[in-house]
Amino acid sequence: MAQCLICDLKVEKFIDFGQQPIANGFLTESQFNNEYFFKMEVGFCPNCKMVQLLEQPDREQMFHENYAFFSSTSDYMKEHFKNFAYSVIEKQLLAEDSLVVEIGCNDGIMIENFLNKNIPHLGVEPSKNVADIARSKGINVTSEFFDSKLALDVIEKYGKADAILSANVMCHIPYMHSIFEGIEKLLKDDGIFSFEDPYAADIVQKASFDQIYDEHTFLFSVMSVSYLANIHGLEVIDVEPQVTHGGSMRYTLAHKGRKEVSINVQNQIQKEKELGLDNIEAYNNFTRKVNIVKDDLMKLLNELKEKNKKVVAYGATSKSTTVTNFFGITPEHLEFICDTTPTKHNKFSPGAHIPVIPYEKFKDSKPDYVLLFAWNHAKEIMEKEKEYMEANGIKWIMYVPDVKVI
Ligand code: SAM
Ligand code: TMP
Numbered sequence: 232m233a234q235c236l237i238c239d240l241k242v243e244k245f246i247d248f249g250q251q252p253i254a255n256g257f258l259t260e261s262q263f264n265n266e267y268f269f270k271m272e273v274g275f276c277p278n279c280k281m282v283q284l285l286e287q288p289d290r291e292q293m294f295h296e297n298y299a300f301f302s303s304t305s306d307y308m309k310e311h312f313k314n315f316a317y318s319v320i321e322k323q324l325l326a327e328d329s330l331v332v333e334i335g336c337n338d339g340i341m342i343e344n345f346l347n348k349n350i351p352h353l354g355v356e357p358s359k360n361v362a363d364i365a366r367s368k369g370i371n372v373t374s375e376f377f378d379s380k381l382a383l384d385v386i387e388k389y390g391k392a393d394a395i396l397s398a399n400v401m402c403h404i405p406y407m408h409s410i411f412e413g414i415e416k417l418l419k420d421d422g423i424f425s426f427e428d429p430y431a432a433d434i435v436q437k438a439s440f441d442q443i444y445d446e447h448t449f450l451f452s453v454m455s456v457s458y459l460a461n462i463h464g465l466e467v468i469d470v471e472p473q474v475t476h477g478g479s480m481r482y483t484l485a486h487k488g489r490k491e492v493s494i495n496v497q498n499q500i501q502k503e504k505e506l507g508l509d510n511i512e513a514y515n516n517f518t519r520k521v522n523i524v525k526d527d528l529m530k531l532l533n534e535l536k537e538k539n540k541k542v543v544a545y546g547a548t549s550k551s552t553t554v555t556n557f558f559g560i561t562p563e564h565l566e567f568i569c570d571t572t573p574t575k576h577n578k579f580s581p582g583a584h585i586p587v588i589p590y591e592k593f594k595d596s597k598p599d600y601v602l603l604f605a606w607n608h609a610k611e612i613m614e615k616e617k618e619y620m621e622a623n624g625i626k627w628i629m630y631v632p633d634v635k636v637i
Contacts, residue, residue: 263579295358435508528630567596568580569596
């Protein structure tokens with residue numbers, strides 16, 4: 232049995248995805264023989280309630296100068312992060328003498344809003360290629376991994392922060408105690424730390440198993456984040472559900488006793504208990520549902536292959552790496568995956584080695600079916616493709632929360 236990364240007690244395993252590659256490790260044919268794999272198993276800690284990967288690849292395998300995830304590919308997400316930034320400016324009355332630190336700012340999608348308002352800021356972004364895009368927008372970025380040591384360097388150079396923000400990053404970091412130690416030091420007495428990540432309750436309810444991949448060390452809940460905060464002299468003062476990434480939660484933390492705690496926190500913990508997220512049975516039930524989706528989707532893809540139907544996929548997401556490798560989807564099932572991210576083009580998907588092509592070629596391909604890997608952007612994508620799909624009688628295949636052809 233593995234030890235919990237948060238409280239050191241025993242973690243109970245509930246799903247085994249087998250050998251998995253780096254989810255954003257898009258590769259060329261010459262790299263196939265040296266591809267890196269790790270054993271991806273997930274467990275639940277009955278003590279602190281944290282859901283976690285039992286083994287993680289080294290961070291440098293995932294976050295480096297060729298990191299393939301660029302935040303600004305979705306217009307919806309640009310608007311979402313603008314609203315996030317503006318809500319923090321309002322809550323903390325940020326001005327030209329404040330400091331905002333964003334952990335994992337990627338290409339600057341959120342932090343650029345502070346630059347635009349002349350609010351002093353620092354982005355911490357270890358993946359140099361995406362950090363360079365942020366820098367080209369005029370954003371102040373350091374290309375390092377945030378941890379307790381880096382927090383001290385930041386304090387020395389810039390002073391303490393009025394707001395520390397992060398989105399879709401905290402759940403990526405196994406060394407959570409070092410992160411929280413750093414945040415506790417870096418945050419001003421009346422500062423806030425606000426972060427959001429895919430929410431365990433949404434993942435369990437929708438059986439959205441593909442939110443689990445190498446980068447997602449943790450699936451947070453209000454219960455588990457509260458436990459972690461408490462160890463480090465912090466407390467959760469508010470929680471706000473988000474629709475992004477198939478269902479996320481925004482947690483706002485402050486130094487213990489410094490700010491009023493919203494009733495939302497206890498209410499959300501109560502909801503989590505009603506869903507059974509404090510008990511392994513909810514997670515075992517999730518595994519049963521995932522296996523049904525696996526059987527149904529493979530049955531459908533095998534039938535379409537038998538009938539010589541042309542099936543392609545949309546969105547070479549990190550999530551799709553779990554789907555293809557766990558389910559056994561191959562280039563025999565999917566002719567290609569189209570995507571708007573230039574660095575993924577003319578490469579192959581991790582592990583399954585399905586060709587990734589530029590989005591522009593999608594319209595010429597006239598498939599019979601399109602498997603939507605970027606299901607978290609379904610509204611934006613389906614609206615964009617409605618006319619083309621209807622005019623050519625093309626159907627979407629969805630697999631969250633269950634397999635559907637629409
Ligand atoms: N915040 C962006 C968003 O929501 O679109 C980017 C999210 S991306 C999935 C995760 C980012 O976290 C990557 O850009 C990665 O380089 C960064 N990251 C990983 N570990 C980090 C750490 N210890 N400190 C700061 N950033 C980190
Ligand atoms: P994400 O699910 O991790 O946000 O990744 C979304 C992926 O889907 C990313 O590689 C970009 C791609 N994408 C498209 O190809 N077209 C689109 O319209 C959108 C929104 C995303």
